[in-house]
Amino acid sequence: VINDPEAAAKQYNIPRFSSEAMDVINDPEVDAVWICSPSSFHAEQIKAAAANGKHVFCEKPLATDLGETVEAINACNEAGVKLMTGLQRRFDFNFQRVQEAIAQKEVGQAIQIKLCSRDPAPPPSSYVKGGGGIFADMAVHDLDMSRFLAGTDPIDILAVGSLHFDKSIASYEGSEKYDTASCLVRY
Numbered sequence: 001v002i003n004d005p006e007a008a009a010k011q012y013n014i015p016r017f018s019s020e021a022m023d024v025i026n027d028p029e030v031d032a033v034w035i036c037s038p039s040s041f042h043a044e045q046i047k048a049a050a051a052n053g054k055h056v057f058c059e060k061p062l063a064t065d066l067g068e069t070v071e072a073i074n075a076c077n078e079a080g081v082k083l084m085t086g087l088q089r090r091f092d093f094n095f096q097r098v099q100e101a102i103a104q105k106e107v108g109q110a111i112q113i114k115l116c117s118r119d120p121a122p123p124p125s126s127y128v129k130g131g132g133g134i135f136a137d138m139a140v141h142d143l144d145m146s147r148f149l150a151g152t153d154p155i156d157i158l159a160v161g162s163l164h165f166d167k168s169i170a171s172y173e174g175s176e177k178y179d180t181a182s183c184l185v186r187y
Contacts, residue, residue, distance in 0.1 A: 025049050035059060036086075039137070040130040043068035050079040059086040060140050064132035087144045099149050113149050113185075115142040122166040122179050133175030135159060139183055146185050156186040 009017040021037060024030055025048045032055035035045050043063035049056045056076060062085055063069040076083040089095050102110050117138060122128075131137050139159070147154065161178030163170055169177050 021045055022048065025052055025054060030054060032057065032082075038127075038130065039064055039132050043072045046072040046083065047075040050075040050081050050083075053079060053081060055082040057084045057086065061085075061132050061136040064130065064136060087141060089141055089145050090148050095145060095148070099151075102149055103151060110149070113146045115145055117142055125166065125168040128166075128169050128176055129172060131176070133172075134161060134178050134181045135175045135183075139181045143183060143185065146187075150185075150187040152187050154185045154187055158184045 005017050005019060008014075018024060021035075021041070024033055025045065033045075033049045035042055035049070035056060035058040037045060039059075039061055042058055042061065046056050046058055046062060050072075061069070062072050062083075073083065101107050119138070123137075128137075143157070160182050161175050162180045163178055164180050166179045169179065171177070175181075
């Protein structure tokens, strides 16, 4: 965490810096942007970057609902800019090796892929609010990895959420009120 951006810019000899996303997005000298703001701003910033001809690397999720996600993707396609989502597990050597073993039939036919993820503690409720909930923020990694390992798109997904640990999010809307998720995916 950088608490003093001016000091950091001086330390690393960075001549210009800003705490405003639009300063970077609108800068004609910038070719690409990395969007790592709170999730509720992602779609808006992706669309602005695309409108300014910037390639985009965006932390997941691209947006907090499906409609915004589609709009953000379409904006990049229409602008002819590249869009990549930060789903880093695909680049992890161990996951790549498992995918290779499945693809090369070193382990026989895969009939089940079981993934489990846990954080050491629930995120702060202020992080959860407006972020899309456990499916968009955490389960997305396992869903992406199952798709990567299966080598195809899912046919059906059954997703169930529940609240077991962080009662401070119980009044939130939609999947933001869950701290536990289970998904079954059929390929």
